[in-house]
Amino acid sequence: SQSDDGSSPAISLLRSFNYFGHSYSQIYVNHNGDLTFTGPYYSYTPQQFPMYGSTxxxxxxxxxxxxxxxxNIYYVQYTSGSLLQQVTQDINTYFPALNFQANWIFIATWHEVAYYPMTGTRTTFQAVLTTNGQYSFVLMNYGSIASTSRSIQAGYDTISSSHHFTIPGSFSSNATGPNSAFSLGSNVNIPGRWAFRVDHGSLVCHFNGKRTESLRLFFCKTEPMYHGNR
Structure with missing residues (x-):
């Protein structure tokens, strides 16, 4: 839907998703660039993680x-098909010791959305959730990020901030524009993609066994987005 500070209705998940010990069966895609589980989240003023809140x-x-x-803001979920296999392959590349086989993916895409108030700017990014029933992962993919003077918070947070992560560049002038730290940086060697395991306390992604908390990699950009049916 098209609105300012809106949200999707509650979306029933085809598989439950374990997010740091909480098992969720629904999700909300919020227009201001985030996902929540227990209700819509309308806040248009980002707060720095950790928030030590109740969300x-x-x-x-x-x-x-x-x-x-x-x-436009799209969401789609799959329990089979080629995209499921692609995500499975990607997760096993980033986390090679887990022998992961995805049984579900949820993709939310904010496609060419504008900053308030109807500025005509175009920013594209994506969140991908996946699980095999035991392990849970979140991927964040960044396309073109329009320049703005607004603050951006990218990452994740939990109730009481028992687990949280902030993507480098958040709340800085490096967040947006052609040299956005989000779209040029990565923790999995693919500029514009960030991958996190979110079923337990691991805050650090491992790439081929090496800790890669906040690598900034500036080489030929591959396309980080997953393209499904809209």
């Missing part, structure tokens, strides 16, 4: 967005 939140790009003039 489990996955925030690929929390800021004041407005898609009344341009931009």
């Amino acid at each position: 489990d939140i996955i925030a690929p790009f929390w800021t004041d967005l407005d898609n009344r003039g341009n931009g």
Whole structure:
């Protein structure tokens, strides 16, 4: 839907998703660049993680967005098909010791959305949730990020901030524009992609066994987005 500070209705998940010990069967896709589980989240003023609050939140790009003039927000979920296999392959590349086989993926895409108030800017990013029933992962993918002076919080936070992660560049001038730290950086060697295991306390992604907490990699950009049916 097109609105300012809106949210999707409750979306029933085809598989339950374990987020740091809480098993969720529904999700909300919020227009201001984040996902929540227990209710919609309308806040257009990002707060720095850790918030020490009462919300489990996955925030690929929390800021004041407005898609009344341009931009669309899509979500889709799969329990089979080629995209499921692609995500399975990617997770096993990033976390090679787990022998992961995805049985579900949920993809939320904010496509060419504008900053408030209907500025005509175009910013594209994506959050991907996947699980095999035991392990849970979140991928954040970044396309073109329009420049803005607004603050951006990217990462995730949990109730009481028992687990949290902030993508480098959040709340800085490096967050947006052609040299966005989100779209040029990565913790899995693919500029524009960030991967996190979220079923337990691990805050650090491992790539081929090496700790890669906040690598900034500036080489030929591959396409980080997953393209499914809209």
